[in-house]
Amino acid sequence: MFDFKKYMKIQQRRVNEKLTALLAKTRQKSRLLSAMHYSLMAGGKRIRPVLCISAASAVNDTYVDVLPVACAIECIHTYSLIHDDLPAMDNDDIRRGNPTCHKAFDEATAILAGDALLTLAFEILSDKALSYLPDLQLEIIRILANAAGPFGMIEGQMRDIESETRQLKENELEHLHNLKTGALISASVNAGAILAKATKDQQQQLNVYAQNIGLAFQVIDDVLNVKGDPKRLGKAVGTDSDLQKNTYPGLIGLDRAEEKARDLVQHAVESVQNFDNRAEPLRAIANYIVRRDH
Amino acid sequence: MFDFKKYMKIQQRRVNEKLTALLAKTRQKSRLLSAMHYSLMAGGKRIRPVLCISAASAVNDTYVDVLPVACAIECIHTYSLIHDDLPAMDNDDIRRGNPTCHKAFDEATAILAGDALLTLAFEILSDKALSYLPDLQLEIIRILANAAGPFGMIEGQMRDIESETRQLKENELEHLHNLKTGALISASVNAGAILAKATKDQQQQLNVYAQNIGLAFQVIDDVLNVKGDPKRLGKAVGTDSDLQKNTYPGLIGLDRAEEKARDLVQHAVESVQNFDNRAEPLRAIANYIVRRDH
Numbered sequence: 001m002f003d004f005k006k007y008m009k010i011q012q013r014r015v016n017e018k019l020t021a022l023l024a025k026t027r028q029k030s031r032l033l034s035a036m037h038y039s040l041m042a043g044g045k046r047i048r049p050v051l052c053i054s055a056a057s058a059v060n061d062t063y064v065d066v067l068p069v070a071c072a073i074e075c076i077h078t079y080s081l082i083h084d085d086l087p088a089m090d091n092d093d094i095r096r097g098n099p100t101c102h103k104a105f106d107e108a109t110a111i112l113a114g115d116a117l118l119t120l121a122f123e124i125l126s127d128k129a130l131s132y133l134p135d136l137q138l139e140i141i142r143i144l145a146n147a148a149g150p151f152g153m154i155e156g157q158m159r160d161i162e163s164e165t166r167q168l169k170e171n172e173l174e175h176l177h178n179l180k181t182g183a184l185i186s187a188s189v190n191a192g193a194i195l196a197k198a199t200k201d202q203q204q205q206l207n208v209y210a211q212n213i214g215l216a217f218q219v220i221d222d223v224l225n226v227k228g229d230p231k232r233l234g235k236a237v238g239t240d241s242d243l244q245k246n247t248y249p250g251l252i253g254l255d256r257a258e259e260k261a262r263d264l265v266q267h268a269v270e271s272v273q274n275f276d277n278r279a280e281p282l283r284a285i286a287n288y289i290v291r292r293d294h
Numbered sequence: 295m296f297d298f299k300k301y302m303k304i305q306q307r308r309v310n311e312k313l314t315a316l317l318a319k320t321r322q323k324s325r326l327l328s329a330m331h332y333s334l335m336a337g338g339k340r341i342r343p344v345l346c347i348s349a350a351s352a353v354n355d356t357y358v359d360v361l362p363v364a365c366a367i368e369c370i371h372t373y374s375l376i377h378d379d380l381p382a383m384d385n386d387d388i389r390r391g392n393p394t395c396h397k398a399f400d401e402a403t404a405i406l407a408g409d410a411l412l413t414l415a416f417e418i419l420s421d422k423a424l425s426y427l428p429d430l431q432l433e434i435i436r437i438l439a440n441a442a443g444p445f446g447m448i449e450g451q452m453r454d455i456e457s458e459t460r461q462l463k464e465n466e467l468e469h470l471h472n473l474k475t476g477a478l479i480s481a482s483v484n485a486g487a488i489l490a491k492a493t494k495d496q497q498q499q500l501n502v503y504a505q506n507i508g509l510a511f512q513v514i515d516d517v518l519n520v521k522g523d524p525k526r527l528g529k530a531v532g533t534d535s536d537l538q539k540n541t542y543p544g545l546i547g548l549d550r551a552e553e554k555a556r557d558l559v560q561h562a563v564e565s566v567q568n569f570d571n572r573a574e575p576l577r578a579i580a581n582y583i584v585r586r587d588h
Contacts, residue, residue: 032444032452083409088401107382108455111405115377115412116444122416123443126436134428141435142420149417150326150410158326158406 002277004284008050015049016041018071022124035105035113036120040078043096043234047217047285048073048188054281055192055206058272066195068130069140072121073188076148079117080184082110084157090239097234118148132195140191147187156180160245168246174215176246182214205271206282212268213286219261220289222247226254258290265290296571298578302344309343310335312365316418329399329407330414334372337390337528341511341579342367342482348575349486349500352566360489362424363434366415367482370442373411374478376404378451384533391528412442426489434485441481450474454539462540468509470540476508499565500576506562507580513555514583516541520548552584559584 023037049070056066085092085100086107093103102110125141132140146152156179163176189210193203225240226249240247248257268286272279317331343364350360379386379394380401387397396404419435426434440446450473457470483504487497519534520543534541542551562580566573 030449030452031456032449036444079409083405086402086405088405108380109452111377111380111382112448112452112455115373115408116448118409118412119439119443119448122435122439126432126439128432128436134432138420138422138428138431141416142422145413145416145420149413150330154406154410154413155324155326158324158403161402161406162325 002280002284004281004288007281007284008045011050011053012046014053014067015046015070015074018067019074022068022071022120031105031109032112032116035101035109036117038104039082039095039101039113040075040117042098044074044078046074048077048185050281051185051210051213051285052188052192054279054285055189055198056196058206058275058279058282059193059196059198059202064196065131066192068124068127069144069191069195070188072124073144073184073191075117075121075124076144076153077184079114079121080148080153080157082114082117086110089157089161092235092239094235136195139194143187143191143194144184147183152179152183152187153181156183163246168251170251173246173248173251177215177218178211181218182211185214185217186210202275205274208271209268209282209286212264212271213289216261216264216268216286216289219248219257219264220292222249223254223257223261224292261290296574296578298575298582301575301578302339305344305347306340308347308361309340309364309368312361313368316362316365316414325399325403326406326410329395329403330411332398333376333395333407334369334411336392338368338372340368342371342479344575345479345504345507345579346482346486348573348579349483349492349504350490352500352569352573352576353487353490353492353496358490359425360486362418362421363438363485363489364482366418367438367478367485369411369415369418370438370447371478373408373415374442374447374451376408376411380404383451383455386529386533388529430489433488437481437485437488438478441477446473446477446481447475450477457540462545464545467540467542467545471509471512472505475512476505479508479511480504496569499568502565503562503576503580506558506565507583510555510558510562510580510583513542513551513558514586516543517548517551517555518586555584 019040023033023040052066052070052073056064081095082101084090085095086102092100094100098104101113121144122141125144130137148154156176159176160180168176186207189206190203193206198206222240225237225247228237230237248260252260265286269283272282313334317327317334346360346364346367350358375389376395378384379389380396386394388394392398395407415438416435419431419438424431442448450470453470454474462470480501483500484497487500492500516534519531519541522531524531542554546554559580563577566576
């Protein structure tokens with residue numbers, strides 16, 4: 001029987017140790033590095049890095065060191081949170097139970113820490129010491145830059161802000177989330193799969209998996225913002241309706257939103273049915289998404 | 295006789311056309327792309343891209359298409375300006391004679407447009423369509439990520455903000471500028487040189503050139519902030535002393551600052567004396583830096 005909790009703990013520790021090492025590569029102490037470290041080590045669940053690692057091992061259990069790529073992905077994710085939390089954006093004071101970066105430091109430092117984490121991701125990905133073939137290494141950079149860039153995650157965030165003043169249709173909301181959250185989640189799975197030399201078929205199946213859990217993740221985020229426990233969530237609830245955000249519970253009701261998330265997860269699990277038990281972590285992550293309470 | 299004005303015009307047009315094409319690669323119209331386009335096309339002098347192109351042709355007049363790399367560098371430079379101008383940073387309303395990005399759009403859009411330009415740079419650099427050898431392409435990505443990242447440009451900007459509350463020594467100010475401005479200028483020259491297959495000796499000489507003009511550029515920027523014509527500069531003057539910034543005129547006086555800039559440029563020109571007349575653009579750019587009035 002696959003022990004998901006234990007698996008997550010092990011992978012999270014690997015990611016955290018590697019991230020610490022990456023930040024400590026110079027002895028330099030600076031306000032900038034402190035702010036980057038603060039947000040990077042603020043207790044994130046490391047879903048994206050673990051997805052990258054798990055996709056790789058689902059394809060190929062010969063050891064492939066995807067950890068640097070997984071950590072670069074977490075740097076990109078953390079930068080996006082720091083900037084999203086800024087007063088000019090979502091104006092959040094609390095993240096994962098702690099003051100957000102601009103509250104713990106200041107706005108200028110938070111903007112720069114975000115910029116620095118984004119750039120650091122590409123330093124990590126282009127590192128000479130990585131053992132991937134150069135063409136493969138370039139492909140990973142391309143996948144992540146595309147997912148995080150102006151035709152992916154950032155466009156999603158822009159649309160999220162723009163849509164605060166008007167009601168979206170369900171397909172518009174879905175497209176928004178596919179950009180804002182889905183693109184980087186898909187890229188995480190895709191990067192892991194490609195590094196493990198997945199076939200085109202496997203890539204395709206994992207892509208369906210990623211798109212479904214990406215959307216499920218966001219639907220559940222919306223649900224938790226309505227009915228979650230702020231203590232467990234480590235952030236305020238009810239903020240979406242305060243900001244008049246477009247959410248699934250707001251659009252289709254709480255019950256149908258929860259049902260939609262369950263359907264998406266089921267679809268995700270079915271899409272990797274041709275994989276053997278090495279895909280257990282991927283199946284467990286999908287199920288965890290609808291079960292989570294924070 | 296080398297016609298610097300004509301040369302700059304030709305190169306600027308090439309860069310502008312390529313940047314326009316890069317932004318138009320999808321037909322998508324969005325607020326995000328409009329803001330990116332607005333700042334990218336706000337009349338920048340394209341010094342860094344032209345340095346990249348000129349370094350390549352100084353080494354090798356066989357045609358090497360460095361234009362995509364030159365444009366990626368301009369994206370990185372423009373993102374840094376957008377974020378520097380934000381209210382939480384330098385709080386500038388005018389840049390190159392026009393409202394800054396957050397004034398023309400809003401703060402959230404400006405933050406995202408900056409993020410998007412930085413990420414777009416790495417999309418451009420990792421593009422499959424580039425004809426460089428994969429190892430070389432990776433090296434260019436590494437050089438630019440290092441120069442722009444938390445141990446380069448962003449650390450320089452952090453120190454610039456931190457130093458507003460205390461007086462720096464001359465060597466501290468120099469180190470700050472080497473990070474904030476020098477790192478990306480050096481990377482521009484270095485990237486061009488490497489793409490043109492410069493020898494180690496040539497790289498070394500071009501590196502000395504770049505470091506000297508990078509610092510000269512900043513010293514003259516400080517000088518122009520004291521005595522420049524706001525109409526020609528396209529931005530306010532006297533803002534440095536308002537913000538109690540550490541500047542060369544403030545630290546060593548206006549006359550010695552101008553003398554220092556001339557010395558740096560002379561050193562830069564001497565450092566490329568072993569190059570033939572294909573290095574005329576580099577020499578002309580160095581001389582332009584101390585002559586410029588905006």
